[in-house]
Amino acid sequence: MMRPTDRPDGHRGRFTGGFTDERTAEILPGLDLHRFRSSGRPAAEDPRGARMIAAVERNFYEAVPTGAALDQVLDLYGQDQRTYVGVYEAGTEPETTEPVGTFASFSKHLQTGAGREIEGFLISDVTVRSTHRRRGILRAMMRAELDRAAAAGIPVAALSASEATIYRRFGFGVATTRRTVEVDTGGEVALAGPVSGSMRMIQPKDLRDLGPALYDRAHRQSPGAVGRTAAYSVIETDTWMSKNDGKGTGVLAAVHHDDGGTPRGYVTYTFNGWDQKVPSVKVGVLVASTAASFRAIWDYLVHLDLIRKVEWGFASDDRLLENLLVDPRRVTTTGYADQLWLRILDVAACLTGRPYHRDGELVLEVTDSLGYAAGTWRLTVEGGTAGVVRLGDAETELETVTADLSLDIAELSSVYLGGVSAEVLRQAGRITEHRPGAAAELTALLAQDRPVFCMTGF
Ligand SMILES: CC(=O)SCCNC(=O)CCNC(=O)[C@H](O)C(C)(C)COP(=O)(O)OP(=O)(O)OC[C@H]1O[C@@H](n2cnc3c(N)ncnc32)[C@H](O)[C@@H]1OP(=O)(O)O
Known part of the structure; x- marks a missing residue:
């Protein structure tokens, strides 16, 4: 299986290669910093990784995964070759104690335009326990990890932020935005441009190989795109163990083939249920490697029988979607967010x-x-x-x-x-x-x- 982290050129990033476990005593008074690589092994063999994930989930107020769901997360993070920093009460051990501060990083390409790319230091899972906030733990973790990225020669760090007022102080600026939109698909909907090729419904699990290959093609054409995390391999195939034991949650999937029969894009979507006032679907992942594919996928979505609204959380800010439709007022922006901070x-x-x-x-x-x-x-x-x-x-x-x-x-x-x-x-x-x-x-x-x-x- 080709994983999202694999690249045809075999590149895995300079940064991930030379890592060793280390412990920096007393990053702040009474607090130690430990740094270690995600092992990809199950919780029984990696108690340190399991406790790290538990801390992240708790600090985001989420339920902590257990059993096969936890093992799956550990496996996905291993595929990403995440490096974790944990801040621990002095004298406690990562194998037996949850950290009070967490910080993950991994190497992915950032597209800089015209097919060019540079290595990015992607940051995620930044959390501090509620009882330990505003004592400088985030600042200490950020400084330690940016120092390490800079020393490794990585030219840029990237993250997506939970709040827009946290990261500018560390030199991050908003580089891309996204919109949440609702498209009114009731009645006759017409597209402004030509539609070609054909759409075929597939099982989400059939995106296991096709998804990463098409994403790779699409993201190379998009300045601002970054390599995807391994989590997409279970998001788009509807195989999250934490949801219905990995047996699926009703995600639907369709692939666009061009006139020559070559797959060019795909979409996953979920029906919101008959109890909704307006029958609607929510788009999950939408990948189009050509403009024709984007048009064909939206032609498919706006013409789904019985469906009168399509929701999408990843619309670009360039009004492509509005211009796709003869009636641009069918598109309502319901949310606007900063996406990529560099x-x-x-x-x-x-x-x-x-x-x-x-x-x-x-x-x-x-x-x-x-x-x-x-x-x-x-x-x-x-x-x-x-x-x-x-x-x-x-x-x-x-x-x-x-x-x-x-x-x-x-x-x-x-x-x-x-x-x-x-x-x-x-x-x-x-x-x-x-x-x-x-x-x-x-x-x-x-x-x-x-x-x-x-x-x-x-
Ligand atoms: C990339 C990602 O993962 S985004 C996810 C971020 N995590 C969350 O939102 C989870 C819930 N929140 C938290 O876990 C914590 O509050 C964190 C991680 C946001 C901040 O951690 P703390 O250890 O409290 O931050 P720390 O004390 O180091 O503060 C550093 C600076 O950021 C500021 N700051 C911290 N949190 C916030 C915030 N939520 N909003 C605005 N400013 C903030 C502090 O005032 C401080 O400013 P200064 O040094 O310029 O005076």
């Missing part, structure tokens, strides 16, 4: 690791309270290739250059992929312009040829 650790590696569609030159004065990216950077783009120098470094001129823009690393991380406008952040007072028009120039320089969107959660 934190640039290595300015030069990030800015040279993405495509450009025009030439230009800008000097950026970057502040960074954690120090990784601070400095005055000259970005020069010629023929689609960027050169980046930190002014004042030994080999560059110690000149008195006036920066075109001053901004914090959180803002540079926000605008980096081109999904957020530097000019808008200037207007919001988050970026200071020293040369009129420089923010608009940066916006144009960073613009992509495709919408910037992260189509997964992690």
Whole structure:
């Protein structure tokens, strides 16, 4: 089986290779930090991993999985090669005690546009026990792990946030957003563009191999997309052990084939039940590797018999869905959320690791309270290739250059992929312009040829 973490080129990331267990005594008074890799083994053989998962669930106010459900989570996290940090009361052992602080990280690719990608340090499961909050445990874990990622040469960290006010202080900025939408599918619904190929219903378990292959193709075309976690292998195949013992929860699935019979996309969805006032379905995973496939999948969804509403939690902000329909008012946005938060650790590696569609030159004065990216950077783009120098470094001129823009690393991380406008952040007072028009120039320089969107959660 091809797992979401496997890549055709065999790349698993520099970072995950050289890991060893370690213990850093006294990260804070009376608190020890332990770091260890997910083993992928069942709870009976990995009490440390099991207690880590229990702590994460409890801190998110969720029920703790047990038995086969817990073993499945441990297996999935092992596939992701997650590294866990646990903060423990001094003198207690991870094998027998739950941590009071948790922090997971793993390596996945981040698409930077035009099929280019850089390694990302993906962060998840950040929690602190209710009784230990606001004592600096998150700050200590974040600092320790960003230090480690930066030392390993990973250019960017990424996360999705439970609350929007936590992570900017650590240099993270919102790079992509998503919407929750409801599509009114009652009566005659017409699409604006052509629909081709055919849809076939399949068993969700048949997505085991097809899902990752199609996702891999789709995500390479989408700046902002990241490699999926192994959890998707049970989400889309409806085989979560924690739900109905893995026997399925009624997820339906359909695949789009193009006119030549090649699969190009798929959708999973769930019926919300006949007790609803308006019969509706909720889309789970929707992956389209071509624009034609996206149209065909939505043609299928809006024409489901008896269904008068389709809900979807992962619509992009570019109004693609509205433009797909002859009547764009059928789409109602019911929620709006920041999705991918980025934190640039290595300015030069990030800015040279993405495509450009025009030439230009800008000097950026970057502040960074954690120090990784601070400095005055000259970005020069010629023929689609960027050169980046930190002014004042030994080999560059110690000149008195006036920066075109001053901004914090959180803002540079926000605008980096081109999904957020530097000019808008200037207007919001988050970026200071020293040369009129420089923010608009940066916006144009960073613009992509495709919408910037992260189509997964992690
Ligand atoms: C990527 C993810 O996993 S997102 C999930 C985050 N986890 C959760 O939401 C679960 C519930 N909440 C928690 O477990 C904890 O409250 C955490 C993890 C959010 C914060 O942990 P703590 O140890 O309390 O944070 P810590 O004391 O280190 O605070 C660090 C800074 O963040 C600020 N901060 C902490 N929590 C929040 C919050 N919820 N909202 C805004 N600011 C916050 C603190 O004020 C402090 O600011 P300062 O250092 O600039 O003065």
